[in-house]
Amino acid sequence: VQPHLSFAVSDVEYLITFAVMLIVGLVAGQLVARERHSAARARQREAHTRLLYEMARELGSALLPEQVADISARALRAALDADIHLWLPDANDTLSLDAPASWEDAAIARWCHDHGEAAGQGTHTLPSAPCLYLPLQATMRTRGVMAIHAADPTRLSDPDNRRLCEAAATLAAQTLERLHYIDVAQHTLVAMESERLRHSLLAALSHDLRTPLTALSGNAETLRNALARAQRPEAEQAGLLVEDSRRLARLVTNLLEMARLQAGAVTLRQDWLPVEELVGSALAALGPALDAHPLTLELAADCPLVYGDPLLLERVLVNLLDNAGKYSPPGAGISLSAAREGDYTALRVRDHGPGLPAGDAARLFEPFSRGERESAITGVGLGLAICRAIADAHQARLEAANAADGGACFTLWLPWRDAPAAPFDGENSEHA
Incomplete structure (x- = not known):
């Protein structure tokens, strides 16, 4: 421009x-x-x-x-x-x-x-x-x-x-x-494989040891009786041999039962049981294992029948009483009580030993777990684990706690059920 x-x-x-x-x-x-x-x-x-x-x-x-x-x-x-x-x-x-x-x-x-x-x-x-x-x-x-x-x-x-x-x-x-x-998956897989291998070994060893141990226990008892009749001084040592063989037989039985329970190979054969018969069979199975401990039985007169597998419930009482005898000093009393409490039948085994260790009491029910890792008391830590597995199979609870005045108390809570009515025989009633 x-x-x-x-x-x-x-x-x-x-x-x-x-x-x-x-x-x-x-x-x-x-x-x-x-x-x-x-x-x-x-x-x-x-x-x-x-x-x-x-x-x-x-x-x-x-x-x-x-x-x-x-x-x-x-x-x-x-x-x-x-x-x-x-x-x-x-x-x-x-x-x-x-x-x-x-x-x-x-x-x-x-x-x-x-x-x-x-x-x-x-x-x-x-x-x-x-x-x-x-x-x-x-x-x-x-x-x-x-x-x-x-x-x-x-x-x-x-x-x-x-x-x-x-x-x-x-x-x-x-x-x-x-x-x-x-x-986590690798650790879980290794743990599962280890557990499966351990169960296989336990089952194999238990089956292989059961027969010779039964023979050993029978022969030891025969030897003790023969020595006692002859009034030989070796009868006392033979009696110790009988007790050790029975203890070893119970240990092998626990190993076999644990392997069977964890493998799911146990079928419950449940029936109605009087508590008195259950306690009597457990005491008979223990034999002289509790001779050093005064035993107090407190079975309620109105205690109802319990519904469960007789052999397995007997095993629970045997293990609990044997555990109480092991951890109680000689002369200390052990009490076994049974009574209905609410919707449960409570079976309690109490000792007057040192009580449960400090910490989580549920850990005692794990396999191969003991209150003290280094202890002079015999056992491998399977008894309470078997008791918990049997309780779970019966839809029951097993609890452990320290008593207020010392000692440990284990309680088995069995669900209460209405017992079947006894059949009425009219002909026998008339004759009576």
Whole structure:
């Protein structure tokens, strides 16, 4: 427009043309800048997606938590020029806080783990912190904390970068949870195989030892009687041999019963039983094992009949009484009571020994578990486990507690049922 290279305009139309062209140029420039920004964002998201895909593929073959940390660190270092550190919880779900680097804060990591929320750079919780703390939140629980330290802290405030960090933390958490369940499955498989092998060995040994032990016990008793009739001094040693053979026979019987119960090979042959007969058969099976302990029987006159397998319930009383005799000092009394209490028939065996050890009393009912690992008292810790298994088979409860005035008390709670009515014989009634 004349004159050239000056702002002197002779016609107002030129000003209008200039304004329109300027507006068009500004709008076009803004649209192009916006499209360029959107294209850059799309390329960045594509790069993040590719990075997460590569990270997920590598994490799929990870077998150790250290590999998870290394793969996550390489991925975020390539994308954000950032360093990371993983804090993982121990067996008690407590965050293991090792010596942190200069940019790490163990207190913030513990808070992040306990609350399951992000903290640090770019968040509303302690935004002045030099790095970002993300909880490794998996399906079941928090698997740890990921601390991310970028060379440029402002990059952690970018929404796309923040989403990348959260996605990486989620992948790491899922991988750690997968590793945890793999470890649990391996331990469970080893435990199952060990338990199956142990049951097979117990069953085989019990069957092979039962016959010679029965013969040994019978021969020892015959020898004792013969020596006693001849009034020989060796009769006392023969009596000890009889007691030891009976004790060993009970131990083998317990091993066999435990193997059968845990294998599910026991069929209950239930019937109505008077408590007096059940107690009498148990005492007869024990023989002289309780001779050193005064036995007190407290059987309620109105005690109802119990419904169960006679042999198995007898085994429960035998094991409980034998256990009471072992852990009571010579001369200490043992009491056996039976009475109906509410909807149950309660059978109690109480001794006056040292009582149950401090801790969880339920642990005593586990196989091969004893109150004291090193003890002069014979046994392998199967008697109470067998009692619990038999009680469970009868839908009953077996509890253990310390008595108020000393000693241990074991209570078998058998569900109470209405006993069938005795058949009425009218002809015999008339003759009577």
